[in-house]
Amino acid sequence: MDISILNVALLILAGLFAGFINTLAGSGSLITLPLLMFLGLSPHQANATNRIAIFFQNVVAVRNFKQQGLIHYKSSLFLVVPALIGSIIGASIAISINEDILNLFIGSLLFVMFFIILLKPDKWVKAQAGQANEKPAVWQIVIFFFIGVYGGFIQAGVGFFLLAGLVLGVGYxxxxxxxxxxxxxxxxxxxxxxxFIWSGQVNFIYGIILAIGNASGAFIASKYAQQIGVKYIRYILLTTVFVAAVKVLLL
Known part of the structure; x- marks a missing residue:
């Protein structure tokens, strides 16, 4: 598959920004997902290909956070397992859903997330940080299961749901x-x-190029997570998400 230098540059730059945002807050896929579609991939292919970048982005972020002592694998398992099971269901739905419906879902999601970001969700998350100290409960497992279903289906926006669940529900x-x-x-x-690979919907060339940007952004964000804020990121993200939503729905 031929790919222009401009496309390579767009993928790396978008990935860099998305990896940075995803690591600090979430919704970076609201940038990369529409870009992949604008570059010619179908909604199914874009949704699948984006996962390569997400995977490598989080490999880098997890490594850096682990080195800082912020991740304890054993205590996280009760959240990881239900999300993992849910993601299998979500991904299975995503590979078979009608393409027009998926396209409409992505475009509508962009508009919904625009208003969620506009309402500054991190403000109410920060205000409650550390106040919830309940032990793992069935309702928490159920919540993370459905977050996993959503994340498996379409990655975009899952970061905000996870942050809300982890801060408000669990107490981190x-x-x-x-x-x-x-x-x-x-x-x-x-x-x-x-x-997604089994379904044959992954474009490996675009995915690997995008992953270079995502991983780089994740490295920067996770390395300096305790010094970097998300105030200015939100304004850039708002503009990008709104434009992307309009383009996706019109296309």
Whole structure:
């Protein structure tokens, strides 16, 4: 498959920004997913190909967070396992859903996430950080199962749901929640990616190029997570998401 230098540059730059945002907060796929579609991939192919970048992005982020002592694998398993099981269901739905419906879902999701970002969700998350101290309960397992279903189906926006569940539901502070979030996403993405590869919908050339950008962005964000804020990222993301939503729905 031929790919231009411009396309390579766009993929790496978009991946760099997306990896940075995904590691600090979430919704970086709201940038990469529409870009893959604009470059000629179908909604199914874009959704599948994006998972390569997400996987390598989180490999890098998990490694850095682990070195900082922010991830404890054993204590995270009760969240990882239900999300992983849910992702299998979500990915299985994604590979077989009607393409027009998937396209409409992606475009609608972009608009929904625009307003969620506009309402500054990180503000209410931060306000509650560390206040929830309940032990693992059935309702928490159920919540992370459905987050896994959503993440397996379509990655975009799952970071906000995970942060809300980890902070409000489990009691992690925002920095710890970001670390556990990337571990959960890495685990279920590995399984979901196998399903997408098996379906034959992954474009490996685009996926690997995008992964270079995502991994680089994740490295920067996870390395300096405790010094970097998300205030200015939100404004850039708002503009990008709105434009992408309009283009996806019009296309």
């Amino acid at each position: 502070d925002l920095i710890e929640a970001n670390a556990i979030k990337v571990f959960i996403v890495l685990t279920y993405t590995a399984v979901a990616l196998v399903i």
